[in-house]
Amino acid sequence: MVRIPITDRYVISLGCRVSVEHGPSVTKVNWSVTHLPEGGSPRPARGDREIGVICPRCRRSFSVRVETLTKARIKQRVQRALGWLLVLSLLATIPLLIQLGGRTVEEGDDQAVDNIGTLFLLAAAGVIVGPSLLFSASMHDGVGKLRLIRADGRKTMWVRGHRLF
Incomplete structure (x- = not known):
């Protein structure tokens, strides 16, 4: 970068x-x-x-x-902070996704399916949006x-x- x-x-x-x-x-x-x-x-x-x-x-x-100088710096810092937050969230979401994905789910248990879907979306956001925010923060002038x-x-x-x- x-x-x-x-x-x-x-x-x-x-x-x-x-x-x-x-x-x-x-x-x-x-x-x-x-x-x-x-x-x-x-x-x-x-x-x-x-x-x-x-x-x-x-x-x-x-x-x-x-x-202005302050607005440009604040935008860059916010993008960088959100990008790192999303990338670091992968440390929690991926192990939880692996753990919940390996469990046997009872038939009709919609809560377990909703949890896996939510964790999958969070992990996808961390993988895609996190590095994108870090890249755009480094290019923002x-x-x-x-x-x-x-x-x-x-x-x-x-x-x-x-x-x-």
Whole structure:
């Protein structure tokens, strides 16, 4: 995992799609990534701020939302804490699931089936959601919500050919 330190300065890593190569089993997308502004810019002191950015490759206008330093750090810490909590919950749910799964259940005992189903869902959440939260916490930098600004000034929800890195 790549750990991104969240500092009082931000850099927008804007990628513009250069080409797409289709193979028999793989599709490769080549990106031209630009880091804007060079050297970084100070984060907003209060509230989120929308920053206007122009792609240097295709000259399209975009807006990006930048979070405050404290909000970005709190989001990163909460995601990391929840991720570790779910991963560590596997230490309890998997042994209980193995123990209850090996028991013989009386016919008509719905409680035992409900317990195994609940433990199975908790274990699945720990296996899938826990590492996903840890990964997203390590990639969170407080810069997001890339929107294309149209000629009439409205912002689009879907941005084709561009993304934040």
